[in-house]
Amino acid sequence: MEKIDWGNLGFQYRNMPYRFVAHFKNGNWQAGEIQEKNELTIGEASTALHYGQQCFEGLKAYRRKDGGIQLFRPDQNAQRLNKSAQRLLMPEVPEAMFIDAVKSVVKANQEFVPPYGYGATLYIRPLLIGVGNLLGVQPAEEYLFVVFCSPVGAYFKDGLKPANFIVTDYDRAAPVGTGSSKVGGNYGGSLQPHLEAVEAGFADCIYLDPATHTKIEEVGAANFFGITKNNEFVTPLSDSILPSITKYSLLYLAKERLGMPTFEEDVRIDDLGRFKEAGACGTAAVITPIGGIQHKDDFHVFYSETEVGPVIRQLYDELVGIQFGDVEAPDGWIQEV
Known part of the structure; x- marks a missing residue:
């Protein structure tokens, strides 16, 4: 080799x-x-x-x-x-x-x-x-x-740097479908919207809920989270979202290590102004800060298109520090090989 x-x-x-x-x-x-x-x-x-x-x-x-x-x-x-x-x-x-x-x-x-x-x-x-x-x-x-x-290496080529995303009209999963399961069909259906997002100059697409197309569900193959102006950690709640292990780890760390209120709730695409920072998270992506989201004719910028926000930086350092053994992990999170 x-x-x-x-x-x-x-x-x-x-x-x-x-x-x-x-x-x-x-x-x-x-x-x-x-x-x-x-x-x-x-x-x-x-x-x-x-x-x-x-x-x-x-x-x-x-x-x-x-x-x-x-x-x-x-x-x-x-x-x-x-x-x-x-x-x-x-x-x-x-x-x-x-x-x-x-x-x-x-x-x-x-x-x-x-x-x-x-x-x-x-x-x-x-x-x-x-x-x-x-x-x-x-x-x-x-x-x-x-x-x-x-x-x-990093899933998104720029690593911990903000990336921009665009809302797609495609549905990732059907209501009461297999969206919460990690099955290949979910990903096969994502290839076309991902390609269209990249061709439009974005890192990936954002999927809205399949029933009403008013609420954020996932960011490509990752979960969405936002930090509100009141310093709350918020992530969407839906039966058609894949339950990300990274997301639930961040929910715990935000609450227990950073002292932040945490919520799983509806995140409406027309209410992005409530967030001062936003990110995508998953095993592959780890945490990718979201610089901005294009929705129809509106491009909403969160903290910055070029700089990582302070809360996301803190969450990233805590999570990655635990994963690489530099930060003490909660009980049961780490297994030796």
Whole structure:
């Protein structure tokens, strides 16, 4: 493998030496194993290919200053994967199996966990798919659980710098649909609106609620949050939003570490003036400050299009400090590899 420039990774796939694969068959999970081949062989009539019976997760391994490696709240990823699996009638992956698989992949590829100080991480992708050959629309009888990884830099190329977004007319998810599940169909439908946003000169699009198109739901593949002029942390509440582990971590940190009132509530697109700062958050994006939002003919600027606001800076430093082991973590948030 070519020498890796840790300071210029970008967010892209790199073929690592090892991954974990386990097979669900005859009603039970078989013992999984570490494999070297980065290809899967599945039946042409697998439900994952035809009927979208698949879900996935994303989490990261972090290199500490002392050289150790740690995970950030992997139990939450395991629980969210299983909620997605329930929605698509797939077998749950036992939490212990999920975490052991993640740790085994990180250990096997530990030389590719970026060194401390670059802001880079080892991104980990657990994947659950329906396999076997079935023609009818029904749940598969067999499944594969796969965990692979790749070293990554910032999701948005400029890192912790404000980015601008545009409201799209497309819907990300349907009311009472799969919006709260991390399933591939949600992302397949986002490719066109994302492309149109980028072509218009924005980092990504903002989705409004599918029922009324009056309330912010998500920022591309990330969750929205805002800091009000009264210094409150506010994030949208909806059944069609993916429950971001990063967002709920920020809700906790804003309240317990920064002493801020926190709210999950409707965020109306015509009431952006209540916020002095705004951001997008997620495992991949971490925190991306929102410079401004284009909605129809109006372009609303929050703190600045070029500078990071003080509250978002403080939240970022607290969160990333915990993830890299520089700040004391709340109980149960960190697991050693």
